[in-house]
Amino acid sequence: MEGCMKLYGAIITATPPYQGKVSPCGISQGWVWLSRVLNIHPIPDISATVLHAFLVTASHGMLRKYGAQFMKVLDFMHRVYLPKLEEVSESFGPATRLKLFLEKAIRDRSFPTPDGVITEHIIPI
Numbered sequence: 001m002e003g004c005m006k007l008y009g010a011i012i013t014a015t016p017p018y019q020g021k022v023s024p025c026g027i028s029q030g031w032v033w034l035s036r037v038l039n040i041h042p043i044p045d046i047s048a049t050v051l052h053a054f055l056v057t058a059s060h061g062m063l064r065k066y067g068a069q070f071m072k073v074l075d076f077m078h079r080v081y082l083p084k085l086e087e088v089s090e091s092f093g094p095a096t097r098l099k100l101f102l103e104k105a106i107r108d109r110s111f112p113t114p115d116g117v118i119t120e121h122i123i124p125i
Contacts, residue, residue: 002053008033009057010114027065030058038077042085045052048094051077052101059111071109078102 013032039050062070082099089095105111 005050005053006057007056013058013061013068013114026062027058030054030062034062034073038073038081042081042088044088044090045094046100048089052094052098055098055101055105057114059105060113060118063111071106074102074105078106101124 011025012027021037034051034054037047042048059070078099082095082102085098086095
């Protein structure tokens with residue numbers, strides 16, 4: 001499941017290789033997915049795992065696109081959603097990973113470029 005979410009995060013933040021083309025799975029779909037997940041009751045361990053995997057891959061692009069609004073969502077996750085998640089968690093690993101990621105993100109207000117990102121100038125047009 002974690003690998004699938006990392007792949008999804010990579011797909012939505014990828015730049016289409018041809019100029020003028022719009023990806024049908026653009027970053028706006030990631031925003032929709034994130035808001036939907038945050039609006040349902042947390043599922044033990046699964047919610048923390050998928051959110052962390054998605055954010056590790058997609059946060060860099062989401063911050064570039066949505067800026068302060070994305071940081072507000074992360075703050076909401078830390079203040080409101082994370083306590084709900086910790087209440088239902090069966091193990092502390094996934095929730096702790098997510099908590100540490102959110103604390104670092106809010107403190108630094110930046111994200112490293114994910115591993116394996118291909119820049120636009122590498123793909124031949």
